Amino acid sequence: MLSLIVQRLLIGVVTVFAVSLIIFICTQWLPGDAAEIRLGQSATEANKAALRAELGLDKPLAVQYMNWATNFLQGDLGKSLAGDRSISESIGDRYQSTVTVSVLTAAIGIPLSLFLGIMAAMFPSTLYDRILTFVSVSLVAVPDFFTATLMVLIFVFAWDAVFGFQLANVVVIGNTQDMGVFELVGHYALPIATLCFVIASQVIRMTRAAVLNVMSSPYIEMAILKGVPRKRIILRHALLNAIGPIVNVIALNLAYLVSGVVVIEVYFAYNGLATFMVQGVQQRDFILVQSIGMLFCATYVILMLIADIASIVSNPRLRHPK
Amino acid sequence: MKNLIQTGLNRRHFLQASAATGVAASLAGGKSAMAAPKKGGVMRMGKAHGQTSDSLDPGHSENGFTIALLFGIHGYLTEVGTDGSLQPGLAESWEASADATSWTFKLRKGVTYHSGKSFGADDVIASINHHRGEASTSAAKPIVASVVEMTADDPHTVTFKLDGGNADFPFVLSDYHLSICPVKDGKLDWQSGDGCGPYKLREFNPGVAAYFDRADNYWKPDAAYFDAIEMLALVDLNARTTALVSGEVDAIDRLDLKTVGLLARKPGINVHSVAGTQHFTFAMSCKTAPYDDVNVRLALKYGLNRQELVDKILFGYGAVGNDHPIGQGQRYFNKDLPQREYDPDKAKFHLKKAGLETLKVDLSAADAAFGGAVDAAVLFQNSAKECGIDLTPVREPNDGYWADVWMKKPFTAVYWSGRPVEDQMFATAYKTGVDWNDTFWSNARFDELLVQARAELNEDTRRAMYYEMQEILHNDGGVIVPMFASYVFATADKVVHGDFGSNWDLDGERWMERWSFA
Numbered sequence A: 001m002l003s004l005i006v007q008r009l010l011i012g013v014v015t016v017f018a019v020s021l022i023i024f025i026c027t028q029w030l031p032g033d034a035a036e037i038r039l040g041q042s043a044t045e046a047n048k049a050a051l052r053a054e055l056g057l058d059k060p061l062a063v064q065y066m067n068w069a070t071n072f073l074q075g076d077l078g079k080s081l082a083g084d085r086s087i088s089e090s091i092g093d094r095y096q097s098t099v100t101v102s103v104l105t106a107a108i109g110i111p112l113s114l115f116l117g118i119m120a121a122m123f124p125s126t127l128y129d130r131i132l133t134f135v136s137v138s139l140v141a142v143p144d145f146f147t148a149t150l151m152v153l154i155f156v157f158a159w160d161a162v163f164g165f166q167l168a169n170v171v172v173i174g175n176t177q178d179m180g181v182f183e184l185v186g187h188y189a190l191p192i193a194t195l196c197f198v199i200a201s202q203v204i205r206m207t208r209a210a211v212l213n214v215m216s217s218p219y220i221e222m223a224i225l226k227g228v229p230r231k232r233i234i235l236r237h238a239l240l241n242a243i244g245p246i247v248n249v250i251a252l253n254l255a256y257l258v259s260g261v262v263v264i265e266v267y268f269a270y271n272g273l274a275t276f277m278v279q280g281v282q283q284r285d286f287i288l289v290q291s292i293g294m295l296f297c298a299t300y301v302i303l304m305l306i307a308d309i310a311s312i313v314s315n316p317r318l319r320h321p322k
Numbered sequence B: 001m002k003n004l005i006q007t008g009l010n011r012r013h014f015l016q017a018s019a020a021t022g023v024a025a026s027l028a029g030g031k032s033a034m035a036a037p038k039k040g041g042v043m044r045m046g047k048a049h050g051q052t053s054d055s056l057d058p059g060h061s062e063n064g065f066t067i068a069l070l071f072g073i074h075g076y077l078t079e080v081g082t083d084g085s086l087q088p089g090l091a092e093s094w095e096a097s098a099d100a101t102s103w104t105f106k107l108r109k110g111v112t113y114h115s116g117k118s119f120g121a122d123d124v125i126a127s128i129n130h131h132r133g134e135a136s137t138s139a140a141k142p143i144v145a146s147v148v149e150m151t152a153d154d155p156h157t158v159t160f161k162l163d164g165g166n167a168d169f170p171f172v173l174s175d176y177h178l179s180i181c182p183v184k185d186g187k188l189d190w191q192s193g194d195g196c197g198p199y200k201l202r203e204f205n206p207g208v209a210a211y212f213d214r215a216d217n218y219w220k221p222d223a224a225y226f227d228a229i230e231m232l233a234l235v236d237l238n239a240r241t242t243a244l245v246s247g248e249v250d251a252i253d254r255l256d257l258k259t260v261g262l263l264a265r266k267p268g269i270n271v272h273s274v275a276g277t278q279h280f281t282f283a284m285s286c287k288t289a290p291y292d293d294v295n296v297r298l299a300l301k302y303g304l305n306r307q308e309l310v311d312k313i314l315f316g317y318g319a320v321g322n323d324h325p326i327g328q329g330q331r332y333f334n335k336d337l338p339q340r341e342y343d344p345d346k347a348k349f350h351l352k353k354a355g356l357e358t359l360k361v362d363l364s365a366a367d368a369a370f371g372g373a374v375d376a377a378v379l380f381q382n383s384a385k386e387c388g389i390d391l392t393p394v395r396e397p398n399d400g401y402w403a404d405v406w407m408k409k410p411f412t413a414v415y416w417s418g419r420p421v422e423d424q425m426f427a428t429a430y431k432t433g434v435d436w437n438d439t440f441w442s443n444a445r446f447d448e449l450l451v452q453a454r455a456e457l458n459e460d461t462r463r464a465m466y467y468e469m470q471e472i473l474h475n476d477g478g479v480i481v482p483m484f485a486s487y488v489f490a491t492a493d494k495v496v497h498g499d500f501g502s503n504w505d506l507d508g509e510r511w512m513e514r515w516s517f518a
Helices: A002-029 A034-039 A045-055 A061-073 A087-122 A127-141 A144-163 A181-187 A189-215 A218-226 A230-259 A262-267 A273-282 A286-314 B011-021 B024-028 B064-073 B121-129 B237-245 B260-265 B294-302 B306-312 B344-353 B373-385 B401-405 B422-429 B444-455 B459-476
Strands: B003-005 B042-047 B078-080 B086-088 B091-096 B102-107 B147-154 B157-162 B199-205 B209-214 B228-233 B269-284 B318-320 B359-365 B389-395 B411-416 B479-492
Touching: A002 A061, A002 A286, A034 A045, A061 A286, A087 A127, A087 A181, A087 A189, A087 A230, A087 A273, A087 A286, A127 A189, A144 A189, A144 A262, A181 A189, A189 A230, A189 A262, A218 A230, A230 A273, A230 A286, A262 A273, A262 B237, A273 A286, B042 B064, B042 B237, B064 B199, B064 B209, B064 B228, B086 B091, B102 B121, B121 B147, B121 B157, B237 B260, B260 B269, B260 B479, B269 B294, B269 B373, B294 B344, B294 B359, B294 B389, B294 B459, B306 B318, B306 B373, B306 B479, B359 B373, B373 B389, B373 B411, B422 B444, B444 B459
Parallel strands: B042 B228, B359 B389, B359 B411
Antiparallel strands: B078 B086, B091 B102, B102 B157, B147 B157, B199 B209, B209 B228, B269 B411, B269 B479, B318 B479
């Protein structure tokens, strides 16, 4: 088990560095450079040359990459090419809001959707199951900005019209340092609600399918014939075997919450890492793009590692690779 | 002999000054916006700009967020008033030598920075030097390039020596890049955000928000009414609009022109449209056939229905252009020049004069040039058809439009934010051989007038010269200026304001010190 984890971690490190090289090469392909974008249309050639020298963009590409890599290994993320702040400082703020939103979303959304999914598997083909399937398939199908718009319409404007006050903030900006968990949930209510719907739809469908799949296997049939109550069959016998695929979907969704919620971030105007990454690309700030890229990549590697360990723990057969 | 330019009280200043003493209450009457503004409240502004690369360096400021921020925290030697006239700022008065090559500014005494440091001539010299010299990365480098030498005659007097006469030099100093920052330990300190403007910077998070508190030691007596300001970067149009509608911010800029009618119907929200200097053009390269023939250029100028473009591309929030880059609100806008109208007969006449029966041209456009540029090109195609001109709109990629299409293809759609100073606009884009002369146009008389007018201190002579220059461009230039776009922004009911400045969006981006709450 331990050797497996070490092996996975080593592969993860190699992956992270391969990704950093790919990101570096790709950012170099983009037209223009940080100096050009930063100075805008009004810059003269002399302006740009001065800024390039200041940022070290006049050095050969290999040198630029090695400089970045050595600094990164020493824990120094460097200074943004596009602004004057240090990367670790500016990522810090964003990381905080991204982590806050994803942790709260996961804490609320995942237990809820597991519960709903298991319930659907317990009572397949009932009215409850049909409604849940209909809603979750619809939510998977519609884009997230549409769900977000619905949330705003319901909880802000319709709520205001009926009850005379707004239930949530449309624009999620402001200092969150002194807030407790409940205040944070209130502050980020709309993005959290939207993201809950987005991930819940997938987790519910996966949980239902995985549990039902196991339910059709012979050993469950045996349990049924033995007269074990259905609740006990699902919770004790079926769920443990179904955990592998469910955990994988949860891990992918968690990684999505960290790295892929650009649209939701822009829609509610809060500043998370995903938007920051997009801005970094627009500004040709390869140092920033790379640092965030590493962060995303590490998130994926760690979450997938956890998912693998969870499936191995829940399923002893996986402990002995053929 | 020295020519003293005295800047006296204008109407707005009179009202502001007297409002505080209570005299104006009866005079101002009626118009609520003019009543004595109340102090207090936290202003929340949603800005369409703001990116992580924004910095406090005045030389790197280039968007609406940083312009408002700089105007909020810093003082300037001169300021542009709401009526477009030049007002004294940190400089109380100024004088020019007879040839306008030397300018002496008397600085305001007793002004202190937010940190308590007192303001003096050293700060001015260091602040301007920040944009000069080989190593400067400032975007304002070209506009102070004419400064040869600066001397502090005493702690409250600075003399600028220029390499040529420039009657607009005090106007140049009102540029948002040229903020006056304090000198600390012999070095210019822009990093700390200390300034002598109306508001103290409390927190600045680039691309997210900036927070300000009123500076108690601001020298202007009747300005800066809000206790505090929150300026948020709400770049997404939808987020910005929803924030205003749901009451989470008190004002926003850059409205969606397609839906602005719906927004204006909403009670409690006021939509404002201010004609500015921002204009859209179609640039013809005068060094490339067939545009090297002035008759071809005139045929195309007559072949465009300007009002249709204003109605359909700007949804009415703009004004028709007259083939020169000076806006109606500017000091030397040529009022005597007849407006060029859509006229197929005249277009055909000029085509014939050029020896052509029909004309086939390609117009390169992309939405990067200006929002709706491709649609505008299609409208141009339709109106030009009547005139025997076969114009084909070519949709170019947005990415790299400015690098690969603009000034590379012979006929392109272009966007200009305009300049409050006529001389700057002409010198930037229409003087022979300058970097951004995107029409590659050259006119000896125009170049001669440009230099003469710059050094001319007599208003009337100067006006005559600028009028002539606009006329030359109108008749001979390679630029078609179909329209000037207005600044369109919205405020909540409780926001009180006077007449809006038109040199920038949002009341010349001086809303922080000019607006207040009811």
